[in-house]
Amino acid sequence: MAPQDPKRERARFVATAFARADLLLELDAQGRISYALGAASWAVGRGAEELIGKTLDEIFAPGSSKVRDTIRLAAQQGRRLRPERVLLRRAGGFTRANIAGFPVPDAPGNFALSIAHEEEEPVATPANEVQRSPETGLREPASFAADATAAIKAARDRGEDVKLTLVEAPGVTALKNSMTVAAGSEFMQQVGAFLKAGSVGGDTASQVADDKFSVLHGTGVDGNVLAAGIAELAKAHDPKGKGIVAKAYALKLDDVDMSSPDVARAVAFAVSRFAEAQDGEFSLDSLSSSIEELVEKTVKDVAQFRGALAGQGFSLVFQPIVDLATEQPLYQEALTRLQDGSSPFRMVTFAEEIGVIAELDQSVVTQVLTMLDKDPSILDITANVSARSLQSAAFSNELEKLLERFPDARQRMLIEVTESKRIANFDFTAKVLERIRKLKVRVCLDDFGAGATTFEYLRLLPFDVVKIDGGYIKDLGDNLRDRAFVRAMAELSKELGLVTVAEWVEARKQADVLKTLGVQRGQGFLFGRAAEKPLRKPGFVESDNVAAADARVDKLRRQAVAPKRR
Incomplete structure (x- = not known):
């Protein structure tokens, strides 16, 4: 066989490399880039010629030591490097890429790398509707859970396995706070x-708590690399050069024989538990060994929850809200009750954690609007809607469509925002509430003064009514401190043009004190317990029409259709 021309052989090599790559690098025997050709700007944000003399450590992202060592070993042994996934440093972020390697034919000791851009699958939620942490730009937990289904399904359709990595990085927030504002912002x-x-x-990662993160990724990414990368970034930004220690554990989801939506809900549930756990309360090892059981239990609980909706396993009861000056009912709150008459608190809490609370909220709002539309004699009704639901673009859009179907009834309904401690994106929530109010639907903030429901919520969100948390009302007759707080809430609400409602009013003394403090409305056992049948407008004449109206309400309650499964 005739000897091969080295130049022609090298040309063939370059052509072969570029058949699958966008950028070609050549490393010398010392591991430095001696040759660069192609579109380097997309990969590292600079021209190819600027890479000459750089090492892999200078262009690879933190935590890439495993890939770097694999490349060095292949170069030393003179063998081909099969495609590896790698993250590249780029000004303002990182680039996902695939990298492969070949010994250079006419330069013993040199090693060539072909780098190809890795295409990113879009996720379901439009970019402008994704709720993000202002510090890291990562998704808020609710937004992360919302698109987990689409991401898992897309990966499985491509035949790829998926993992969930939970990263604990204690000290990240403290480190950021020790820096200047600019340096801390750049670090995060x-x-x-x-x-x-x-x-x-490229966008299914979430900051679930100050020092906790969750990442949905393929098996080509090592969860330990994610933790190592955060640790390296921390060390590089730490003025003292110490950094932090980060831990990670990846949960395989590919072996779980469940539908993608159910796996996604289990993911959301695991992330919720991870975020809320205190030091020592959450065991990643324990969770990893029981992920299948977690998924199965989640699926079972979701099925029971949906069964309760479809079979009307819960009902609505109605408690009056009165004008404290006249003690006449102005409207009533619709409260959910299970078949045995008990509070569905545990069911609601589970639905919020697992991300299906919107289905219950939609069912309740639908029933309330239908009742008001069919029977004009019913007193106005307030329906509870979780703040978590309002932060869902899908739910808020469906809610607006539902309200538009009932132009008259919606003006006789109030929406009471519950679980406001879960509000993460105030701008998005404020826009949703403004659109609701433009439809002539009044909006109430529930449990004002409790937990995270502070004066900040009144500053950032538009409300018409404020319901003062019952904890301030319970001992109002004798507790001067509670009186001072209630007076301050009432005065602030008045300045803002908001109506105030006090809950848990059970004694005459409480009602009398509330009136002197400027609170306008009250709710509690003193004015009436929750009843199965809704109250009617004052002046409604008791007749056979009452029985007919009650029959219609009962029929509607039985025939109410649960919302479509998502």
């Missing part, structure tokens, strides 16, 4: 960019 943005780049679709 780099942490966010690094985790996003390693995730499925």
Whole structure:
């Protein structure tokens, strides 16, 4: 066989490399880039010529030591490097890429790398509707859970396995706070960019708590690399050079024989438990060994929840809200009750954690609007809607469509926002509430003064009514401190043009004190317990029409259709 021309052989090599790559690098025997050709700007944000003399450590993202060592070993042994997934440093973030390697034919000791851009699968929620942490740019937990289904399904359709990695990085927030504002912001943005780049679709990573993160990723990404990357970024930004220690554990989801939506709900449930756990309360090892059981239990609980909706396993009862000056009912709150008459608190809490509370909220709002539409004699009704539901673009859009179907009834309904401690994106929620109010639907803030429901909520969100938490009312007759707080809430609400409602009013002394403090409305056992049948407008004449109206209400309650499964 005739000897091969080295130049022609090298040309063939370059052509072969570029058949699958966008950028070609050549490393010398010392591991430095001696040759660069192609579109480097998309990968590292600079021209190819600027890479000459750089090492892999200078262009690879933190935590890439495993890939770097694999490349060095292949170069030493003179063998081909099969495609590996890698993250590249880029100004303001990181780039996802695939890298492969070949010994250079006419330069012994040199090693060539072909780098190809990795296409990113879009996720379901439009980019402008994704709720993000202002510090890291990562998804808020609710937004992360919302698109987990689409990300898992897309990966499975491509025949890829998926993992969930939970990263604990104690000290990240403290480190950020020890820096200047600018340096701390840059550090957290780099942490966010690094985790996003390693995730499925390039945007399925979440900051679930101050020092906790979750990432949905393919099996080509090592969860330990994600933790190591955060640790390296912390060390590089720490003025003292110490950094932090980060821990990670990946949960395989590919072996779980469940539908993608159910797996996604189990993911959301695991992330919720991870976020809320205190030090020592949450065991990643324990969770990993029982992920299948977690998924199965989640699926079972979701099925029971949906069964309760479809079979009307819960009902509505109605408690009056009165004008404290006249003690006449003005409207009534619709409360959910299970078949045995008990409160569905545990069911509601589960639905919020698992991300299906919107289905209950939609069912309740639908029933209330239908009742008001069919029977004009019914007194106005307030329906509870979780703040978590309002932060869902899908739910808020469906809610608006539902309200538009009932132009008259919607003006006789109030929406009471519950679980406001879960509000993460105030701008998005404020826009949703404004659109609701433009439809002539009044909006009430529930449990004002409790937990995270502070004066900040009145500053950032538009409300018409404020319901003062019952904890301030319970001992109002004798507790001067509670009186001072209630007076302050009433005065602030008056300044803002808001109506105040006090809940848990059970004694005459409480009602009398509330009137002197400027609170306008009251709700509690003193004025009436929750009843199965709704109250009617004052002056409604008792007749056979009452029985007919009650029969219609009962029929509607039985025939109410649960919302479509998502």
